[in-house]
Amino acid sequence: MAVYVDKELCKSCSICVNACPRQVFKITEHVNKKGYNYVEAEKEEDCISCGICESICPDFVIHIEKTEN
Amino acid sequence: MADIKINPRRKYLRPEKLPHFFCSGCGCGQVLNYYTQALEELDMDPEKMVHIGGVGCTARIPVYIKTDMLHGVHGRTLAWATGIKMMKPDLPVVIFAGDGDLVSIGGNHMIQAARRNLDVTVVMVDNMNFAMTGGQVAPTTPEESVTMTTPYGSAEPRFDTCRLAIAAGATHVERWTTADRVQCKDAMKRALQHKGFSLIEIVSQCPTHYGRYALGTGDPQKVIDWIKDHTYKLTTADSISEEEKSGKLPCGEFYRVSRPIYQGTTVMSGKEDK
Ligand SMILES: Cc1ncc(C[n+]2csc(CCOP(=O)(O)OP(=O)(O)O)c2C)c(N)n1
Ligand code: SF4
Ligand code: SF4
Numbered sequence: 423m424a425v426y427v428d429k430e431l432c433k434s435c436s437i438c439v440n441a442c443p444r445q446v447f448k449i450t451e452h453v454n455k456k457g458y459n460y461v462e463a464e465k466e467e468d469c470i471s472c473g474i475c476e477s478i479c480p481d482f483v484i485h486i487e488k489t490e491n
Numbered sequence: 492m493a494d495i496k497i498n499p500r501r502k503y504l505r506p507e508k509l510p511h512f513f514c515s516g517c518g519c520g521q522v523l524n525y526y527t528q529a530l531e532e533l534d535m536d537p538e539k540m541v542h543i544g545g546v547g548c549t550a551r552i553p554v555y556i557k558t559d560m561l562h563g564v565h566g567r568t569l570a571w572a573t574g575i576k577m578m579k580p581d582l583p584v585v586i587f588a589g590d591g592d593l594v595s596i597g598g599n600h601m602i603q604a605a606r607r608n609l610d611v612t613v614v615m616v617d618n619m620n621f622a623m624t625g626g627q628v629a630p631t632t633p634e635e636s637v638t639m640t641t642p643y644g645s646a647e648p649r650f651d652t653c654r655l656a657i658a659a660g661a662t663h664v665e666r667w668t669t670a671d672r673v674q675c676k677d678a679m680k681r682a683l684q685h686k687g688f689s690l691i692e693i694v695s696q697c698p699t700h701y702g703r704y705a706l707g708t709g710d711p712q713k714v715i716d717w718i719k720d721h722t723y724k725l726t727t728a729d730s731i732s733e734e735e736k737s738g739k740l741p742c743g744e745f746y747r748v749s750r751p752i753y754q755g756t757t758v759m760s761g762k763e764d765k
Contacts, residue, residue, distance in 0.1 A: 431509055433516070437712065478524065485498045
């Protein structure tokens with residue numbers, strides 16, 4: 423399992439931060455080329471691969487890679 | 492850093508156009524996301540379809556899709572769609588229109604196309620105002636809302652676009668909100684498979700204008716929460732009192748029936764030939 427964030431597309435809206443049931447995401451202090459504080463999967467290890475963030479992000483920033491088991 | 496893997500639905504989008512122009516947290520981006528999920532689940536190729544946007548923020552959705560696309564005549568999406576359908580009846584046509592585009596300047600096109608049961612999918616992003624031009628009042632703005640052009644609150648009742656479409660003759664009509672990610676995707680899938688006029692209304696957050704003017708917040712999540720508080724689901728309607736429902740929009744699958752689709756006049760469709 424891995425959480426990928428394409429930081430250059432993030433607009434810092436926090437929709438994923440609010441939607442994640444495990445509080446995986448955090449808006450960082452870092453700024454991307456468009457001037458937005460982008461998110462990071464700060465607690466990636468807590469991710470349960472529900473995929474909510476990937477399906478609701480308005481900017482197609484996130485991808486959750488699920489591992490079969 | 493390891494290479495990042497991107498959202499697989501980005502295969503439907505034009506890479507050179509990203510990031511898109513929608514504001515931070517705008518519902519238009521979410522609708523585009525749900526739509527690509529619908530395309531993927533139906534295994535439909537947008538390059539074999541036509542997407543049409545009128546004018547406005549919502550109308551820019553097709554601009555980001557790898558598809559043949561028409562964009563830029565306010566309210567006239569259905570006029571274009573009618574022409575395309577007369578010449579290429581089997582070509583799937585999907586329209587993304589704002590509430591202003593579809594029921595204000597384009598209102599007559601909408602009701603006539605619904606009456607004829609033109610075989611198209613219309614996704615109306617209802618952000619409750621004219622957003623691109625700065626947040627003016629629209630026919631879909633809730634009563635008493637402060638907007639750029641109604642500084643003392645709108646005195647007009649709003650359209651229920653879904654009821655209007657059903658009355659006009661549409662054969663598939665649903666309303667959801669951007670908070671209903673699975674329902675939006677499933678509704679668009681049903682629309683893409685429906686033969687006839689489908690209208691999917693998605694009540695959506697415009698944090699930049701409706702949020703700031705009417706709700707006093709530019710926080711997308713607060714606008715989403717407000718929309719959730721001001722809508723209810725048909726499935727739970729029985730357990731909600733009439734008082735609680737007042738001023739709120741119902742959401743759900745309202746109507747899906749089968750009726751002959753519009754194929755032009757007998758002369759145009761060449762029915763008498765042969
Ligand atoms: C014929 C014509 N009239 C007016 C305009 C100006 N105009 C551009 S965008 C827009 C508002 C669109 O609002 P809506 O359809 O609700 O879409 P939104 O931006 O809210 O997504 C208007 C009035 C125009 N471009 N063309
Ligand atoms: S939902 Fe998308 S754009 Fe918004 S903060 Fe999260 S990753 Fe960034
Ligand atoms: S003005 Fe409103 S509708 Fe237009 S992109 Fe910004 S948030 Fe979205």
